[in-house]
Every structure is written in C-alpha cells, then in structure tokens.
Amino acid sequence: MLFVHYPKCSTCQKAKKWLDAHKIAYEERDIKTANPSKEELKAWHQKSGMELKKFFNTSGMLYKSMQLKDKLPGMTEEEQLELLGTDGMLVKRPILVGDDFVLTGFKEEQYEQYCR
DSSP states (O other): OEEEEOTTOHHHHHHHHHHHHTTOOOEEEETTTSOOOHHHHHHHHHHHOSOGGGGBOTTSHHHHHTTHHHHGGGSOHHHHHHHHTTOGGGBOSOEEEOSSOEEESOOHHHHHHHHO
C-alpha cells in the first residue's frame, strides 16, 4: 500500500499510528515534497469511485485563498486534476492507495474495512 501524507498533519499522524499499531505494511510518501502527479490523481480518482471534489483539501489555507469553493463547480474534471497536480497542499490527506481501493482522509472504520 502507498500512504501519502503530510507529516505535520494531525489526521495523517493518527492514520500512520493506526497503520503501525495494526502492523500494516505501507510505503510512505510526503505529499509536500513528492506531490502526486495529475496522472496518479486521475488513476486514484477512477479507482476510488468517489467524486473528484473529495480529493480537495477543503479546509486548507491554499484552497481557501484560491477561492476554490466558488471556482471548482465551473471547472472541468481535467482542469481540476491539473490543479490538484500542482501542489500537494491542495490534496486531501492522507491518501491510502491499495490494490483495489483508494481512501482519502482518515476514518478508522474505513481503514478497518479495507486494511484487514
């Protein structure tokens, strides 16, 4: 599994602690220094079955300063993916990518369901 996170994020720290406590093997990647590419995000979005807006870090300062709440509805999916690929701080985290699933954020019950 691939665990994409921002080390200073408290939600990411909780998710990492959960994975470690349950002895789940994963490859770690810092979202700030190794931002997911547009192609990766597109593949993860397709695999996840979620709406693309679920991949945006809506509580982040960058999201708010760019006024994306108002701009996203008028953007195509391609434009949104392009934007997400420009800065890891726009991407909701953590992201956990498995063989047949992608999870954004950390909900213990989801991790329980997909990681066991």
